[in-house]
Amino acid sequence: MNRLDPHDAPDGVFPLHDAGAATALVGRSGEFRADTLEQAFGWARLAETVRHSSWLLIASAILNTLFFISDWRFHGTSQFWIAIPARAMIVLASLGCLLVLRRRCSPRSVQQVMAWWTGITALGVAALVSSHSELALFVMLLLPMIFYLGVPLPFAWLSGCSVVASALLLLGYEAHHADDGSVIGLGLALATLNVCLMLVVARANRFQRLEWHATRIARDIADELEISREKLEKLFAAAPVPMVVTRCDDGRILQVNDNCAEMFGISPGMIGNESFERFYADPKDRLRLMTRLQRDGEVADFEVQARCGDGKQRTVMVKASIVEMAAGRIVIAGIIDISDRKAVELSLEWLASTDPLTKLPNRLSFFSTARAEMMRAARLARPLALLMIDLDHFKAINDTWGHQAGDMALRAFGTLCIEQLRGTDIIGRVGGEEFGILLPDTSGEDAIDIAERLCTALSAVRLPEPNEALRMSASIGLTVIQRGDRDLDAALARADRALYAAKRNGRNRVHFDPVDFTPPPTLRVAN
Template sequence: MRHVVRRGAGPRGGWMVRAQFSPWTGEFTDPAREHSYRIDRLPDQIRSTRNMFLLGALVTLGFIVSDLRFLETPHFANAAVIRASVILVCLVSAAATRRITSPWGLSLLFSGWSSAAVLSVVLMMLSRTDQAVFAIILLPAVLYLATPPSLKLAILTGAGGSIILTSSFLMVRTNGLPVLEVALGIAFFNIVLSFTAWRIDHHARLQWAAAREAHEARDVVLQSQRLLEQTFMAVPLPLLITDIETGRILRFNEAGVHYFGGPPEDFGITTVMQIYSDTNSRRGFLDQLARNGRVTNFETKIRLGHGEVRSVLLASAFTEVDGRPCLISAVMDITDRLQAEQKVRHAATHDPLTGLSNRAAFQAHLEAAIRRSSAATGMVVLLLVDLDALKDVNDTLGHDAGDALLVETARRLERLGGEIGTVARLGGDEFVVLLPRQAATQAARALGEAILRDFRQPLAYGERHLTTKASIGIAACPSADYAPGELMKDADLALYSAKQQGRNRVVLYHPDMRRTINERITVHRDLVDAVSHRTIFPYYQPKISLTSGRLTGLEALMRWQERPGVIRTPDHFMTAFDDPELAALTGDLMLRQIARDARDWCAAGHDFGRIAFNLAPAQLANPDLAAHLLAILAEEGVDPRLFDVEVTETVFLGRNSERVAAVLDELYAAGMRVALDDFGTGYAALIHLKQLPIDAVKIDRSFVADIQTDTFDAAIVCAVIELGRNLGLRVIAEGVETTGHARFLRARGCEYAQGYLYARPMPATDLLAFLDGETESKAAARVQALSD
């Protein structure tokens, strides 16, 4: 069993001593601990052993001097020799201690000396020297207690020496002595000495263990303090220690000094209250500290040494400095993070080019404004602004110029409407102005007109001056429960109407606009179905020569069979062709059917002249249109020279006018002829007749209807006929319904007519009968009718 000794911590706190000893030797059971104990004790034991050797020599010399009383006795000489030998052994042993370097060497030296001491006493007893009697008790006590290197050696030398000495004494002095009593007494004396030696050794070991653990504890504390100090100074995060009661700044680590701009005292700052930019923030910090016993992620602003204010997060905990309660605080600068977050939030709600609110932010403003509105305070009003010429600027001057125009537009809108409402950029060339409550539509219209006037002022861009126009749609929220999306649709419909009316104008929303657009959507959807079900097909209307009365050609007119027995003309669905894709689909479907009909009529030997078909403006946006149309005719196996294309004057006014000219040139080169439809409605410039491959103009039916009674219409028709003759163009009059119309036109030099007078538009099956009825006599009858 191991003997364990524990010393508990005292009231002031001490180190717990735990030492395990061998029950037989009294040594530490841990070999490493035992070795450390012996090494630590070796210098002291060497010194004590050396002193004991010298003292032994001195005492023995005293014995020699004392023995001089017995100089005349027969045994004096023997005792003197033995004692001189002991003195010599003591001196040699004392000298030898200076060369001892290990506990083992000291034990060996002590064993040699004790053996010599015991031997000398035995020799003196054998020589029957009376002075040796007391050594039976004294020498074992010396061997037990005179700092032997180990308890085990003390017991071995003490008990062994005592046994040898007692045995020698009893062998010499047996007369009259009770041997058993002497032996028991000596044995008891050895037991007492052994226990005393154990107690001394055990106490020394406990003291050593306690001192060792205290030393180790101090080392740990010092090491921890050094580590904490190094950590405190090396942490890259600013740290500071402050007195809780006074707020005085006690220490900054290196990162703190660097962050602060230098030691606080260099700036006359001694307390944390001088660092806080807001004293209320300091109180909030202390309140959190009082509630939770610590502070984490406390956001505040502090002022650095050079005066800069930074946003930080503080984390603090209690500590002690020289017995005073203090706080250690970590400072994390979050200024850059907050600025980055602000930039992200700004980017999420603002247009990066103009700095105005973007669509998402405007949507939030609009929803909030509608919620706050009421009948008493007035409804919100929306102005949707669309630039009319941004694409032209981008295409001609580059996107840098377009961006400059957008930025200037935003600046002007902000100047005109920013003080009374919210200005935002929805994207592209579209802006919006949201007027708050108590805004009337009259005020919104006035603002819209002011915007248009301001936009007429040119913008300097390099050496150029940019001008722009805008279309503006205005809508008012009718009630507080009106959906924001519906209000945007209303404004968009008003904007669309402004564009349809010629752009550069302000239009107020009217409920009829929504009905109109719903009808457009319905027609568009139905027409898409019509294309897929092939219920779109051509009707043909003949063109007649007013001079010969003969058939000179046909015009293919689109028809849509909406349902059985109901056939619609283009007037009912023309708006659907604003969709380029749908215009292309219907155009391809029509052209294929026209080509097949022409192929069949040619195969049947009919002479029908040339067939004219119309191209929608949306189709002409395709730069490959000519190649596409010619490919369809090639697939159907018909000659392009059998066809004319008709285009309206509006195709020359759009952004794709140059592209239109290229398409028409390519078709003309393939053998097709080009006619300008609805000529005289006032859109085209005469320059187009010169620059484009046009060989015919068609007078719109609106001028022909009243030529006999309306002098203005008659004058226009006459002017167009004269213009065509002078330019070498064929002139075709549409809407000829009476003989009077035909006579008037023929008399003024118009060569061709098309209208109900000669034939209504008819399907291909009915046209066969018409073609079969075309004879020279019929042509002559037509001419004769105009002469009567």
């Protein structure tokens, strides 16, 4: 039977833009709350799931066949008549499920096959551990781990199968040894193991789905941008574009079409008398264009700033070629106004480097700027201070006042930083409630004063109703860039240590990394 391609699934099974639902994961399982997204994830991973399950079943069949052969040494004992049928059942179940799995073409059917295999294997192993052999206890702890970490099932199915399997193992182990007195201890050990493995699986589920959805969103955005760009280029190619013919040596205008005349305000009297060089915002741009034309014979996608007939400067893309004519060499150029596209690119660059909530630089932008600023400070031998800031008890703010109040608090702190700091200072939101600040040309003493002033100002911030009673504070870790710092990581590590020290010492304070600095490292901020 042919396998279904994810792109052939019914409409609605693969939503591409439901980013809000993607991050709203089920707390205990790590799976998507939205069934459509969970189904899409299953379809996207179907080939990998089938391959993973196949290898698991093959390994089970091979290993249990080896054990089957090994168990013949018990021939003539009561254990032999338990081990041989149990091993045979597991081997046959593994091979049978492997054959059925090859014909499955949906995530649900694959999950059903693996659930059956899990149950049959649990029954077989439960019979095997009844022997109280040396490996019985090891197998009792190993089998739940294999189920949790190796069997690709939904969290609820996996947890249920593993708990039932643990119960069967415990019953099998204690079936003929009721007086052993270990059932309670084993039961507690298996329960603990199941809980720990549930947490591991939930965490793995969460990371897998976040990575999958983030990758998918990034791909969709890139595809949409590429589609938009292709449409734009096709529209330009299909529509009449400004065209100009000039002399190669001095750029004198020989001929223009109506669109070019309208765009640059070229009158009939200018043709044959004026050079097109006057419409370059920078005359050196024509020299660069002509250098490339002389070298290559043609130029495509040459971007330049042009002066248009309305007096405005626009970004245009030039495609030009040199043509040999009887009267001499001429340049034929097509000109496309790409100002709007450049504005979109700048807008996308801003979105990619800016935190949408606080409008501050995001983590990537902050650290990129910080590294450049660090190189500048090292080159000029200028002081540079780094602050890492964490809003205190932010989780409690969200839990008590609501996430809207938390967002307002983050925005308020970002606004406060802009108001309190200089225009040359660099501010960024580097995490949930964590901010970074670079203070160029600032010594350690001055940085402490700035940090204390910031904490004091933060304590006076009041949010709008109905959150006016909310009070905020922050813990600040501070360090200065050392001459020996080869990169930003060392300074970040010191600032992080200082931040954690400030939090350990009671929060709402500034802690300075004490390297090469005489004042006391921990400074309390007055309320």
